[in-house]
Amino acid sequence: MIVLEFKLKGKAEQYRIIDDMIRTAQFVRNKTLRYWIDNQGIKLVDLYKQCAIMAKEFEWAGKLNSTARQAMAQRAIFAIQRFFANCKAKKPGKKxxxxxxxxxxxxxxxxxxxxLSTDKRCLTFRDGFxxxxFKLIGSRDLxxxxxxxxxxxRIVxxxxxxxxxxxxxxxxxxEPVSTGKIIGIDVGLNHFYTDSDGETVPNPRYLRKSEKALKRLQKRVSRKKKGSKSRKKAINKLGRKHLKVSRQRKDFAIKTALCVVKSNDFVA
Structure with missing residues (x-):
């Protein structure tokens, strides 16, 4: 599968509804996990049945689409399967x-x-919530x-x-176009990578350059009163800074890797 991401543009009331959808999905996931803890040995089908029971028991949980509830049950069962796989492989430490x-x-x-709308530029949710x-904002085309x-x-x-x-x-x-070149690459800490020809690409160190700003924003969060609006704003600014650093690192790695692949036929 490939994943295409778009930003959702809507009203403030719509964003609050999405928050309610996410909280409901979290409740379904935790509720199904609790059911597995109390009845170990059950399968994914049993968790699907529990989701249907949950929708009848809690009216607000029934607003969430049935496939969305099943997807959260799948998340719970995947976590369970990963735990048993680590136990079977005798992974050291916590499983x-x-x-x-x-x-x-x-x-x-x-x-x-x-x-989706006919022009595939708008997304509409049809469940109980x-x-x-929402308008889809992005450079890709559906x-x-x-x-x-x-x-x-997936709504994130x-x-x-x-x-x-x-x-x-x-x-x-x-279809790759062969250039007849073969190159080996070693990824390290001092340099982003060093190839077999001796050429190096410096590490941009975006996180290191942003440490002072992150530290300052973290102090602002700790000084605010818990539960206040000013603390929520400070947390949002801190999250935006972390998100910017994460995107910088990802973009640099992808663009650098594409340049290497395009200039060489085979990378080891």
């Missing part, structure tokens, strides 16, 4: 026993509960893919807004 989530930032939909229509190829939509909350990730089931075929 990753499934934990209850406190700060979930995303909710997933499968093939229902949402609808009725978040409404016109190349049929609606049935979109298998999942970040410090600078809300994003929609489209998981598309397609095969990517790229």
């Amino acid at each position: 990753g026993y499934p934990q209850f989530k406190k700060h979930t930032r995303s909710v997933e939909y499968k093939t229902s509960g949402w609808e 009725a978040a409404g229509k 016109h190349f893919y049929a609606p049935q190829e979109i298998k999942r939509i 909350r970040r410090a600078d807004g809300y994003y929609a990730q489209f998981c598309i089931n397609v095969e990517r075929k790229e």
